[in-house]
Amino acid sequence: MKKETKADRVIDITRSINSPVKAVWKALTEAKELERWFPLKANVTGEEIQLSWGSDVNWHMEIEEVKEEEYLRLGYDESHHRIVSAVPRRLAVEFFLHGKDDVTTLRIVHKGFGGEESWDEMYDGVRRGWGTESLSLKHYLEHHAGKDRIVALASIQTDGVSYQELWDKLIGGHLRINGNHYAWDTPVDETYEGRLMFYNEPQDLLGTMQDFHNSLFRLSIERFAPGGDIYIWAWIGAYGVPEKEMKELEKQWQEKLNLLYHVQH
Structure with a gap:
């Protein structure tokens, strides 16, 4: 059996959301919907998703793969790894969606973190971040769907x-x-x-x-x-x-x- 190392660290979170898969997909891919649960500002083009929380906290992610209402893969630009390491790494987050009877199972997988100690706080912050933000998404869709935040x-x-x-x-x-x-x-x-x-x-x-x-x-x-x-x-x-x-x-x-x-x- 392969021994897991820090370099293998992956964030893997699954949420069951009482909302149709179409609504969950829109919440992940449309700027207005993203702003209703995730960043303060969002911009979505055919190639990139840009998210901002102000105070120079910005994410720029390239849309690498899309399977409508089933799968989305976003890759991070180099500004993320340069915060903690000069060694280039490609971070990516994947969203897997499965809908049944107006309930959607959403799985979020974030990977690509380095094994060095300098990555520890970023890894932990992203892990905790997806833990809370995925619950924010669930709360929005189950209680306030379609309303501006x-x-x-x-x-x-x-x-x-x-x-x-x-x-x-x-x-x-x-x-x-x-x-x-x-x-x-x-x-x-x-x-x-x-x-x-x-x-x-x-x-x-x-x-x-x-x-x-x-x-x-x-x-x-x-x-x-x-x-x-x-x-x-x-x-x-x-x-x-x-x-x-x-x-x-x-x-x-x-x-x-x-x-x-x-x-x-």
Whole structure:
């Protein structure tokens, strides 16, 4: 039996989505649909998919193979491997779809990661990222299909501290988890609670906001390059909420993050 090495690392995630395969396919391949669950901005041409989350966080992927409503393969440009290594590698993500009775099984396979230690954080970040984003896709299609998403996004850049220290300052002892339900007394003086979808202390929290239009809240603590600064992102993705209300939420979160982590503007 072949012994698995770091160079063999593959991210492999399967989700069952209560939505027809046609709708799941559109959510993966159309710019407007992508923006309803994944990036802040998307652009799709016949050859490339471009995704952006702002703050210079951009993905450029070439469309390498398409089998309508069954299979999609996207290859990453060199900017991805150059973040962590001068040795060229071709990263790729594949989507396999199988639909039956208006339920779609979606399998996401992301591969091509290097085995060197410099790849560890990128691999872990992408693994956690697909874990949460695939749930965001499922939530969108099962509860808000066809509706535009409005995002409140607050973020800060920190240095010189650990993930755990950043997490403890933000979460403290204010998070209560009971099975798949969470309640968090947030720094913005509101209690968020709902279904806990993804939890990975000290870096990730994803859950519904049951009393706020069944929106999604996501907390992510990330480092995008070896030895780089750590970023904290607090997201609320909502459907059917006025943009003005979301901008106010974004402002509240940004002010609170700046205060907690002593960021001056």
